[in-house]
Amino acid sequence: MIKRMFIWLALLGLILMFLPFLRDFDFHKELGDLSSQYIQGSIDDIKTQNVVTSVVVTYRGLDTLGEVTVLFLATAGVGFLLRKKNKILKSRVSSELLQTGSQFLFVLIILTGIYIFTHGHLTPGGGFQGGVLITTAFLLLILADVNLKFNHSILLVVESFSGAFYVLIGLLGILLIGINSFLDPTIMPLGSFGKLISAGAIPVIYSLVGLKVGSELTTILDKMGGE
Amino acid sequence: MISIIIMVLGIIMIIAAFLAIHLKNLLSAIISAGVISLLASVIYLLLAAPDVAMTEAAIGSGLTTIIFIFTLKKIRKGDLDD
Numbered sequence: 423m424i425k426r427m428f429i430w431l432a433l434l435g436l437i438l439m440f441l442p443f444l445r446d447f448d449f450h451k452e453l454g455d456l457s458s459q460y461i462q463g464s465i466d467d468i469k470t471q472n473v474v475t476s477v478v479v480t481y482r483g484l485d486t487l488g489e490v491t492v493l494f495l496a497t498a499g500v501g502f503l504l505r506k507k508n509k510i511l512k513s514r515v516s517s518e519l520l521q522t523g524s525q526f527l528f529v530l531i532i533l534t535g536i537y538i539f540t541h542g543h544l545t546p547g548g549g550f551q552g553g554v555l556i557t558t559a560f561l562l563l564i565l566a567d568v569n570l571k572f573n574h575s576i577l578l579v580v581e582s583f584s585g586a587f588y589v590l591i592g593l594l595g596i597l598l599i600g601i602n603s604f605l606d607p608t609i610m611p612l613g614s615f616g617k618l619i620s621a622g623a624i625p626v627i628y629s630l631v632g633l634k635v636g637s638e639l640t641t642i643l644d645k646m647g648g649e
Numbered sequence: 650m651i652s653i654i655i656m657v658l659g660i661i662m663i664i665a666a667f668l669a670i671h672l673k674n675l676l677s678a679i680i681s682a683g684v685i686s687l688l689a690s691v692i693y694l695l696l697a698a699p700d701v702a703m704t705e706a707a708i709g710s711g712l713t714t715i716i717f718i719f720t721l722k723k724i725r726k727g728d729l730d731d
Contacts, residue, residue: 474700538703546699554707561715639712646719 469612470543470621478548479624483605487592489550490634494585497638504645516566524566531559539632543621549628553635560640572644581637584630591623591630651695658688675721683714 453461464476478486538545539552563570595606607622614620662685669682686709693702 472700547703548700551700551703551707554704554712558707558711561712642716643719646716646723 465615468607468621468624469615470624471616472543472545472548474546475543475548475624475628476621479542479627480605480607483592483627486631487588487605490585490588490631493635493638494581497581497641500642500645516568521566524562527562528559531562532556535559535632535636539628540625541618542628542632543624544616544618549631550635552628552632554639556632556636557639557643561643564643572640574641577637577641580633581641584634584637588627588630588634591627655692655695658692662688676718679714679717679721682717683710686710686713 460477460481461473463481464470464473468476468480470476470480535552535555537552538547538555539549542548542552560572591609592605594609595603598609599606605627607624607627610622610626612620612622619625665681665684665688669678669685672678672681686705690702690705690710693699693705
């Protein structure tokens with residue numbers, strides 16, 4: 423009884439804490455200083471059509487590097503905790519439809535994923551979304567055949583090289599431009615606004631992020647779904 | 650018009666969240682937790698944030714649901730072994 427009362431009291435306290443935010447909330451009719459700076463900069467300085475990408479990869483590039491690191495640590499943790507036993511499972515054979523359909527759809531889903539992360543600076547999406555899409559293609563293969571074996575050395579090589587090159591591109595900014603230019607995309611020629619080859623190093627960085635996310639999440643799925 | 654759609658979706662999300670907590674069948678609870686993410690991604694799309702919508706649809710309703718289902722399968726197998 424008293425426990426329940428404390429729960430309601432805590433909820434009431436939370437509501438009281440958040441009420442001032444609700445009272446002060448108003449819709450912004452125009453952009454603030456920082457956001458208009460970002461939008462102008464992404465058009466003029468780095469020639470990126472998708473402003474979200476220019477914020478994620480360039481203006482908040484260090485945060486993205488942190489996210490990728492967190493994902494890497496999560497994968498390492500899952501890989502350490504769930505060591506796979508090497509035995510062939512006698513499980514239900516999946517249906518003919520799933521087996522044939524997965525082989526047909528696999529290539530298409532991989533292609534869509536690659537499209538999303540190579541066009542991250544032009545259209546919505548980017549490395550994370552494309553990487554997850556590639557993972558779902560591998561998930562389809564796992565669902566069609568539970569005893570599927572992935573080549574772990576390829577996954578490992580792709581994952582570590584993309585991560586290393588990501589940091590390397592960031593360090594190249596410091597070397598070529600200046601001490602404040604970690605992850606600056608202007609180390610490569612900027613190209614013209616709205617074309618596939620534009621925005622400097624942003625497509626390269628997003629492709630590396632996509633490969634890294636795809637290989638890491640595939641490793642997690644392989645570790646979790648194999649048994 | 651859009652605000653009405655968003656309100657309806659929000660109400661369905663709250664119902665799904667309630668079901669996810671209270672359903673006895675764990676598989677149904679996982680699915681209704683996935684429904685929350687799916688509707689959230691629709692709301693992001695309506696609010697003109699396609700980048701976030703893609704992430705939410707792919708990770709929230711796709712990958713997380715699958716990983717929960719895999720985990721559930723493993724837990725059940727562990728119960729049978731004991």
